[in-house]
Amino acid sequence: MIRHLIPRMVISPWGGAALTGSGSRNGDETVGRSLAFQWFGLMFELGAGVVMEKPAAPSCATLPNDVSVDQAARHLGIPLHPYTRVEVAYQLVKAGFRPIHRHANGSMSTRYVRSAAL
Known part of the structure; x- marks a missing residue:
């Protein structure tokens, strides 16, 4: 009961989605x-x-022209393990990147460059 007699004050950060919309592509947030x-x-x-x-959100459009799969995964915020490496490589090819070379055993490339046609 004593704890209710002592006033307590806390200052803390808060934030979240805004109730109003500005019509922007990404939306609004409050801070x-x-x-x-x-x-x-x-x-x-x-x-x-x-x-x-x-x-x-980060996208393949903001990547440099010469990038590795590991760099692209970090940039896109994707955790890196063998299954997500394939997903990152797919996203790079879909965004107009092409592999520099494939490994001799037929596995996927680790470096990609942006196509000159784009």
């Missing part, structure tokens, strides 16, 4: 701080922040 005050079992919270455009 700000909140102040919570608790005393005698009552809690008051006050938040202040700004609405800003959500940053675009």
